[in-house]
Every structure is written in structure tokens, then in C-alpha cells.
Amino acid sequence: MDQALQHLVNGTVLGGTYALLGIGLTLIFGVMRVVNFTHGELYTFGAYMAYGLVALLHVDFFLSLVLATMLGLALGALIELVLLRPMRKADIDSVMLVMIGAALVLQNAGLWAWGGVAKLVPTPFAGTPLVFGPVSVLPLRLFVLGVAATLLLVFWLLLERTRAGIAMRATFQDAETASLMGVRVGWVHTATFAIGSGLAAAAGALLGPVFMVSPAMGDLVGLKAFAIVILGGLGNLPGAVIGGFALGYVEEFGGGFVSSEYRDAFGFLLIILVLAIRPQGLVALKERVG
Amino acid sequence: MLRLEGIEVGYGRVAALRGVSLEVRQGELVSLIGANGAGKSTTLKTISGLMKPSAGSITWDGQPITGLSPREILRRGIAHCPEGRRVFPHLTVRENLAMGALLRHDKAGIAEDLEAMYARFPRLRERAAQAAGTLSGGEQQMLAIARALMSRPRLVMFDEPSLGLAPNLVEQVFEIVQEVRRQGLMVLMVEQNALAALSLCDRAYLLETGRVVRSGTGAELMASSDVREAYLGGRAFAA
Numbered sequence: 110m111d112q113a114l115q116h117l118v119n120g121t122v123l124g125g126t127y128a129l130l131g132i133g134l135t136l137i138f139g140v141m142r143v144v145n146f147t148h149g150e151l152y153t154f155g156a157y158m159a160y161g162l163v164a165l166l167h168v169d170f171f172l173s174l175v176l177a178t179m180l181g182l183a184l185g186a187l188i189e190l191v192l193l194r195p196m197r198k199a200d201i202d203s204v205m206l207v208m209i210g211a212a213l214v215l216q217n218a219g220l221w222a223w224g225g226v227a228k229l230v231p232t233p234f235a236g237t238p239l240v241f242g243p244v245s246v247l248p249l250r251l252f253v254l255g256v257a258a259t260l261l262l263v264f265w266l267l268l269e270r271t272r273a274g275i276a277m278r279a280t281f282q283d284a285e286t287a288s289l290m291g292v293r294v295g296w297v298h299t300a301t302f303a304i305g306s307g308l309a310a311a312a313g314a315l316l317g318p319v320f321m322v323s324p325a326m327g328d329l330v331g332l333k334a335f336a337i338v339i340l341g342g343l344g345n346l347p348g349a350v351i352g353g354f355a356l357g358y359v360e361e362f363g364g365g366f367v368s369s370e371y372r373d374a375f376g377f378l379l380i381i382l383v384l385a386i387r388p389q390g391l392v393a394l395k396e397r398v399g
Numbered sequence: 400m401l402r403l404e405g406i407e408v409g410y411g412r413v414a415a416l417r418g419v420s421l422e423v424r425q426g427e428l429v430s431l432i433g434a435n436g437a438g439k440s441t442t443l444k445t446i447s448g449l450m451k452p453s454a455g456s457i458t459w460d461g462q463p464i465t466g467l468s469p470r471e472i473l474r475r476g477i478a479h480c481p482e483g484r485r486v487f488p489h490l491t492v493r494e495n496l497a498m499g500a501l502l503r504h505d506k507a508g509i510a511e512d513l514e515a516m517y518a519r520f521p522r523l524r525e526r527a528a529q530a531a532g533t534l535s536g537g538e539q540q541m542l543a544i545a546r547a548l549m550s551r552p553r554l555v556m557f558d559e560p561s562l563g564l565a566p567n568l569v570e571q572v573f574e575i576v577q578e579v580r581r582q583g584l585m586v587l588m589v590e591q592n593a594l595a596a597l598s599l600c601d602r603a604y605l606l607e608t609g610r611v612v613r614s615g616t617g618a619e620l621m622a623s624s625d626v627r628e629a630y631l632g633g634r635a636f637a638a
Contacts, residue, residue, distance in 0.1 A: 275494050276501060279487045286485040289447060289478075290546075291470040291502040 111243035116365045117358070122250045124357025125257030129312040130330065131337035131349035132264065133305035139281045139344030140301040142201060146208040147188060148309050149331020150215035155181045155310025156317030156326065157223055160230045170233050174256070174314045181310020182303045189302035194295065212331070220324040227321040253315045260311060261350065264304075268346070277301065281344070309334070329373065336380045342390025351392055355379065400424050401446070401477070401554060401585070406455035408438075408445050415441040417609040418455065423554060428576070428586040430596035430617070432630060433606035439589040440482055442606070443556045446587075447479035448472040459554075474502055478552035482559045482589075484543040488532025492523050495531050495542055499549030509549070516545040519575075537568040544575055554585040561592055573599055593630035597621045605630075 130152065137145045158177035162168040168176065192211055196204050234252065238245040268274040280287040280297045288294050313327075320326070337356050341348025356376045363375030383391060401423040408416040416438045423429045431439045444450045446457060448469040457465045459475055469479075478499075486495050496516060500509045517524035520541045526534060531542055540560060547555055557576060561569040573595055580586050590596035597603055597617040605613040605626060613620060620626050 272497070272501065275490065275497060279490060279494075279498050282487045282489055283485055285449065286481060286487070287498070288449070288469045289473070289481060290498045290550075291473045293468075293470060 112365065113362075114244050116361045118244050118246050119250075119365075120358035120361035121354070122246070122254045122357075123361060124354030125254045125261070126312045126316050126353075127333065127337055127357050128261055128350045128353030129257055129308045129315075130334040131341060131353040132261070132346055133308035133312075134334045135338045135341065135344055135346060135349040136281075137302055137305040138338065139346070140277065140284075141193070141298050143193060143302075144201065144205050144208065145302075145305070146205070146212040146331065147215060148305070148334050149327030149329075150212050150219070151181050151185065151306045151309035151327075152313035152316075152330045152334075153219055153322075153324065153327035154184060154215065155313030156230070156322045157219060157228075157313075158310070159314035159317045160223075160228050160322050163230055163232075164228065170231075174311070177314035178307050178311040181313075182307035184310070185306020186299055186303040188306070189299045193298070193302065197295075197298075212327075216324060216327065223324060225324060227323040229321060230318040232318045249318060253319060256315055257312070260308065264308070273300075333373075333376060336376055339380055340383055340391055342392055345390060345392055348390050348392035352390070355391065400460065401587070402458045403442070403446070404456050404458075406442070406445060406452045406457065408441055408450050408452045415609055416445065416452070419606070419609070419611055420455075421604050421611060421614070423585050423587050426580070426583060426585065427601045428580045428588065428599060430600035430603040431587065431589045431606060432593045432596050432603055432620075432626075434629070435591075436608075437606040438609040439606055440558055441609075443479060443481075443558050443587070443589055446472070446556065447477060449479075470502070473550055473552075476551075476553035477556070478547040478550045478554070479556045480543050480547035480558065480560065482562065484536075484539045486531040486534070486539050486542050486546070489530055491528050492531055492534070492542055493527045495546050496523075496549050499546035502550065508551070512549055512551065516549065520545055537564055537571070540564060540568070540572060541575075544572075544579075548579070552584065554587065555579060557586065557588045557590075559589055559591055561590065561595070569595070593626070594621075597626075597631075 130148070134145055134148050137143055155177045158180050159173050162173035162176055163170055188211060192207055196207060232249055234249040238247050239251065268278060276287065276292045277297055279290065280292055280294055284294050333356065337352040338349055340352030340355055356379065359375050359379045360372050364372035404420050406416050406419045407414065419438065419442055431442060433439055441450060445452050448467050448471065451466050456463060459477065464472060464475060487498065490498065496513055500512070503509055522538050523542060523545060526538065531539065534542065544560065560572045560576065564572065576586060576588060577599060588596060597620050600617045602615065603617050603620050604611050605620060613623060613626065621631070
């Protein structure tokens, strides 16, 4: 039981960052119909920016996280403007190929710039865990969960409560009609890709200090992001949050109770199950047409 | 006044409009009738900026608006209520109406208009917080009309407002269209139901394969024998 509680806590920490990854990817797919293979690379980018700022430039840790996220936002905007905007009318396969190419370029640029040796991001947090009864958790992990939850909340408020958020959701649902309402769909695309990329970079900057930072760290994370999005139902934002936490828990409990060797496999097993039994995702959208 | 002159539009290499000229004058309700594929919806889409004409010109109050973006067209006071209602299914009714007023910044005026829409369509007030996708077809049509009006346009274009609605709702929709005109707005309506379209309008244009083949008052078009045969089912019903 105590052990289960501990896994619950760990799963929640992991799930929070997975949710960040998932909503970024699902938002981009939902609004732009772009299968974004660079998502894992933006995660890596965020982690390296945090490393560079903290370890090399000695910028304040917390400020570095903010800056790493901003840089991810900017890189996302750049990718959209340079690669995606000219391909607005292209078919989904061509765009996919371009995104795969972009991911390869980003990863190898990272390898070239940072070298292949894994790096450690120093943090101001104590290495001794906080103990709450039977559960212990590292302060850094608690911080990561707090920031992830705050980002999710801010993102949700932005989407639900602001004019720009309503316009973004409207574009998500029907771009042509949104343009009739005066929405500049092109800018919504840029903003969407930038925000999605910023969230991925934030997740990387947050988890970088928890794990190690290496050029290929985005590969598995990118795959997992797709898994989260599929779990939640493609293009479904609340679904991606639920999918993120579901994946976090499955990995944590599977790794803890069955085999830690197969930790990453449990997530993918879950996806196979969901696809076989409930291919529309865990959370179905309710809607009546006509 | 809205004036189209010699508008040509194609989908790829297929010509959809082959030189359409028409006018909507101050205070008028104008109907576009014609068979499926005649170019009625394309005409509206070209006016609202969703499609770019390859030739011809569109002027609004004497100013050229050809090729402007939908945003710029809406800013100039032309709203387009598209075919098939096209409400945003996962936005609430209130959010859908807010989308209609997206380009406006007069908070008081928006609140006033919202209240006016709720007063005119009590069902929308009851369902203000509900996702638009859960409304019935008729309610969605009312929402689509109200959304278009939320931009405070001077000209509204309705594309098949009665499509797929039960007969009593069809009547309601046409009543609303007339109300809109009585408020002093110009209306350009595309309608499959030619009899209704011709009896409501001041003037009408008959489109066939991307060309205006006849124009005149509603009564004139109703009286012309080819319109009666092809679109009002004159002979078929008489026999």
C-alpha cells in the first residue's frame, strides 16, 4: 500500500510533464492537421537551453526555465513561418516528410553543438527527499509538478477565457468559418505551433534537471507524446491531459510492480490496448450533428 | 451598394463563375436562385473573400474590395452566414455569438446586441452555456444567423438558410430574413426554395452554370415561363 502511494506520487509528477507534451502536440494536430515530428526535438531543445543557461552562462535556475520556454516558443514560430507556412496547401504526407527532415536536422544540430555526452543540469534544490508519512519525494520533482500544473492551468484559462483562446478553438473546429468571423487563420497557425513548441520546451527544461540531458532524449519522448495524444483521442485537449496522466501512472505502476526493465513498454502496451478496444481514444468528444 | 462586374472564379481548372455581374442596392433584399452547381454559393464566397476571382471587380460603396481577405470584408460591413449553418460545435452558444463580434471592441454595444439576440431568440438564451453542437438543426440555424448579425453588418449574405429544416422552421427563418431587411440591412440570399426566395425578395438573379441568365423583380422572374418550368415545378405540378 505504501509502495502504491509512492508510485501514485511519482506517476503524478511524470504525468504532469507528459500532459504538457500531449496538449502541445494535440493542439498542433487539431488546429493545423500537422503531424509534428519535431515535438520531441523541441523537448530536447528546451532541456539543452536550460543546461546552457544554468550550467554555462550561470543564469538563475528559475529564470532559465522561463527563458528556455520562450526560446522554444520562438523556435516553434520560426519552424512554422519557414517550413509550414509555405506548405499550407500541401498534402499531409509531404508535410510529414518535411517535419521528419526538420527533426533530423534539429537532433543532429544538437549533437554537433553539444556533443554526445549526457549533461547534468545543476539545480538549487536539495538532494534529500521530503518525507510525508510513507511517501517521499524530491523537492525538485515537487517543483516540476507545481510548474507543470500551473502551466496547464494558465494554458486552459487562456484557451477558455480570452478572445484569442476562443478564436483559437473556433479555428480548431472550423477554420473557414473562423476566417469569416475575422480570424487571421495564418497567425493562429503560427501562434499554435509556437505555443505547442513552447510547452514541449518547458517540459524538457523541467525534466532535464530530473534526468540527464542528451541529444537523443527526444526520440522516446516524441514517441510517447504521440502515444499520449492517441490515448486521449487525436485533437482532444482534455483527452491529452488525461492521456498524459494515464501514461505516467501506467509506466510508474508497471515499472514498480511488474518490471522496471519494461517500464517504457507498459505505456505502449496501453496504447495497443486502447487502439484495439477504444480507437477513438479514452475520452470521446460529445457532439450532435444536425 | 454592392456591385459585382464580370466576376470569374474557378476551382482549379474548372470554371465556377464565368462573368457574373449583379448589384445589391441600399435597403434591398436580393435573391440568387438556380440549380445545384450553378455558382450561387461560389458567388457569396467570392464576395466574402473566401475565394479569389481571376477576373472582374467587386465594389462596395464605390470602393474596390476585390481580393481582400474575409477579415477586411467583414470589417467593411459585409457578413456571410454560410451554407450548412457551420456553428462551432464545441463552443458554447455564447462563445459562438462572441465569435460573431470578434472584430468589434465596443463592449457596451456588444452586450446590447447580445441581449437583443437573446430577446429575439429565447432558445439561445436558455442554451447560452451549452455546446452549439448539441442544439437542434433549427436552433443551430438561428444561432448562425444571430452570429452573423453580431458583427453589426450593413449587408448580410445568407446561404441556403432553410436547408434541411422542418417546414414550420423554414417559415420562421424566412420571417427572420425579412425582419433583418426591415431593420435597414441589405440582404443577399441564396436559396434552393425558389418560390420562397422570389416572393420575399425585391429583385432576383437566376444563375445557370456560372452565368446570370435572367434578372428582375421577384414577380418578373416568377412570371417568366422558363423559371416556372425549371425552378418552380410549374408544369410538373399542373399535370
